[in-house]
Amino acid sequence: MILDSLRTILAGKQLLREEIPFELVDSPFISKRSGIEFDKKGRAHCNRCGNSDPELFAVFPCARCGKRDTYCRACIMMGRVSECTPQYGWIGDMPEIVAAPLKWSDSLSAGQQVASDRVVEAIVRGEELLVWAVCGAGKTELLFKGIEVALATGKRVCIATPRTDVVLELTPRLKSVFPSIKVSSLYGGADDRHQFSPLTITTIHQLLRFYQAFDVMVVDEVDAFPYSVDPMLQFAVKNARKESSSMIYLTATPSLKWQRECRKGKREFVTIPARFHRRALPVPESVWCGNWEKVINKGRLPAKLLKWIEQRLLAGTPMLVFVPNVAWITKLLPLLQTFDGRVESVHAEDPNRKEKVLKMRQGEILLLVTTTILERGVTFPGLEVAVLGAENRIFTESALVQIAGRVGRDIDSPTGNVTFFHNGKTEAMLKARKQIVAMNIEAKEKGLIDE
Amino acid sequence: MRCLYCGEKIIPVVSWGSLFSREEEILLCEQCKDQLTLIEGDCCVRCSRPFDGLAVEYRKGEYCYDCVRWEGDIEWNGILERNRSLYLYNDFLKEVISRYKFRGDYVLARFFCKTLIQVLKDFDYDLLVPIPLSQERLYERGFNQAEALIIEAGLTLTPALKRIHTEKQSKKSREERIHLSNIFTIVNEEDIVGKKVMLIDDIYTTGSTLMHAGKLLKQHGTLSVSSFTIARG
Incomplete structure (x- = not known):
């Protein structure tokens, strides 16, 4: 049945004609929403990505309609939305969502359990909830029960994250605990995009193809770049949710604004102040090392940093050394490589990033000099971390908390050293430390850590 | 800005x-x-292929090996006078052109058309003829990427050619491209008889698209054929 296939593709979507791999049939169930609309002042608005910045629209002589068409440049990488190209969707019945039993026998930590219960509650009631869970708390597992409950009540679930790596990591885990359903995994270049699934794991970018699809929307790492600064991605999340739906935000480092809202009782939230392995978070140390820039520019290493590194090279401890930007990598790397051959560097544009991270994990590399690109998502057993130039503006409170959160994640080496080498303490450094200490105190009070 | x-x-x-x-x-x-890498300095006089980095055996005097092959074939000899490409088709330009023609970001023509204006100063021509798209492809893309360069440059174009719908060029090998029976037809012979034609396209890869168009134009009385492309693959 062609209509069935169309329903599978169109349910909860907003697709361009060229994104539909079939003949379209005339059906009252197929909806068409205009791609570009104009307000009373004649300003264009893109219905797919929410763009209304006049600088991000352009006009072209359209061979389809023969007119000069306005099109949106903000979301052009997903194909062109213009005045004469409608977005297709489905307004008939949605494919049925059936209960899927959770196949998972491990147990949650006490902290995870509290959060898991709150997630279930938010899903049942269709509410919004922030899960503020420390780095290494085990955020994925605490969603399992909520997803099971959602599916059992016919709710379609989406987990969205800013980064493709996270999609790739989450997909197999969720597939294994919900073996009876199709789990869609979406990112640029993925081939799952034409199926309908009760559970979708996606980059936030791909949500631009969805429209009022989900009853439960989980946004992971809500404070991470680029979601936090890109109104298009925020629009995409909003647009992909049903009007009445629940919203779960996950993060280890909510923005200052959100932290304030939590304190004032304006935002529903739950914390997991401790890691699953029941050991306290490593509290960063601060070490003043004067005008380190000058020292490095003279071709030497700051003495205190040198000592810190030497001790660990001898002991064979894997290290990350964070620096404020790529320019410092170029200066620091050759200095460090004269000491030891097991030193490498990574940054955002590095084509060999994945390989180097893998080599680090395998122990072939002992020290990686890096920008904030590795502040999230990486786990190396036994790792210790130094931040050089911790006073730099790029090291915000949340960046520093995330960086410290790289250490002691592994159950076999649950502690480790984190040192901020600086030339003057900043508010961000103090707040980061304070946040970590506060989480440890809360965890202790709640009996979530054994010391 | x-x-x-x-x-x-x-x-x-x-x-x-x-x-x-x-x-x-x-x-x-x-x-x-x-x-972007401008093509400048030592390059093939016929097709703009840079000699820098090209193995010696692929060069014959002022010509590249590809052009020697084209010119040595009686069927193709003398069809194309000269092709001028402005940039190397590197990874960056691949992304830019892909966004321009496949995603359909028309305004990028405003940048590329400047390169066209610049190059045309060195050519003696009567007509600017864009390499056409088939009806189907034109509908799919919404505009013809070669035509847009001429329009945005504020110049007059002559739609002298029509294209028959076939499989995408980029999916074929050189041999397949060359031995293709002609994919173009002439729209109006009177337009082109005795004229010096400048063909406009986005990329020169093997040159076979331009050669096929050129051959057909010459068979119908065109005096000479040269060409411009944004990129040399």
Whole structure:
């Protein structure tokens, strides 16, 4: 049945004609929403990505309609939305969502359990909830029960994250605990995009193809770049949710604004102040090392940093050394490589990033000099971390908390050293430390850590 | 002002020169421009293929091996006088052109058309003829990427050719491309008889598209055929 296939593709979507791999049939169930609309002042608005910045629209002589068409440049990488190209969707019945039993026998930590219960509650009631869970708390597992409950009540679930790596990591885990359903995994270049699934794991970018699809929307790492600064991605999340739906935000480092809202009782939230392995978070140390820039520019290493590194090279401890930007990598790397051959560097544009991270994990590399690109998502057993130039503006409170959160994640080496080498303490450094200490105190009070 | 490609803000450098003369409009930021590689210096006189980095055996005097092959074949000898391509088809330009023609970001033509205007100064021609798209492909894309260059340059185009719908070029090998029976037809012979034609396309890869178009034009009385492409693959 062609209509069935169309329903599978169109349910909860907003697709361009060229994104539909079939003949379209005339059906009252197929909806068409205009791609570009104009307000009373004649300003264009893109219905797919929410763009209304006049600088991000352009006009072209359209061979389809023969007119000069306005099109949106903000979301052009997903194909062109213009005045004469409608977005297709489905307004008939949605494919049925059936209960899927959770196949998972491990147990949650006490902290995870509290959060898991709150997630279930938010899903049942269709509410919004922030899960503020420390780095290494085990955020994925605490969603399992909520997803099971959602599916059992016919709710379609989406987990969205800013980064493709996270999609790739989450997909197999969720597939294994919900073996009876199709789990869609979406990112640029993925081939799952034409199926309908009760559970979708996606980059936030791909949500631009969805429209009022989900009853439960989980946004992971809500404070991470680029979601936090890109109104298009925020629009995409909003647009992909049903009007009445629940919203779960996950993060280890909510923005200052959100932290304030939590304190004032304006935002529903739950914390997991401790890691699953029941050991306290490593509290960063601060070490003043004067005008380190000058020292490095003279071709030497700051003495205190040198000592810190030497001790660990001898002991064979894997290290990350964070620096404020790529320019410092170029200066620091050759200095460090004269000491030891097991030193490498990574940054955002590095084509060999994945390989180097893998080599680090395998122990072939002992020290990686890096920008904030590795502040999230990486786990190396036994790792210790130094931040050089911790006073730099790029090291915000949340960046520093995330960086410290790289250490002691592994159950076999649950502690480790984190040192901020600086030339003057900043508010961000103090707040980061304070946040970590506060989480440890809360965890202790709640009996979530054994010391 | 924003960069037409990456959207970053461009801060124009104010100099005495820019205060007293009408400065050219800046479309791309320095970072994007730096990633484009202009074809300059030593290159094949017929097709603009740069000799820099090309193995010696692929060069015969002022010609590249490809052109020697074309010119040595009686069927193709003398069809195309000269092709001029402006940039190397590197990874960056691949992305830019893909966004231009496949994603359909028409305004990028505003940058490329400048290169066209610049190159046309060195050519003696009567007509600008864009390599056409088939009806189907034109509908799919919404515009013809070669035609848009001429329109945006403010020049007059002559739609002298029509294309029969076939499989995508990029999916074929050189041999397949060359031995294709003609994919073009002439729209109106009177337009082109005795004229010097300048063909316009986006990319020169094997040259077979331009050669096929050129051959057909010559068979119908065109005096000479040259060509311009943005990129040399």
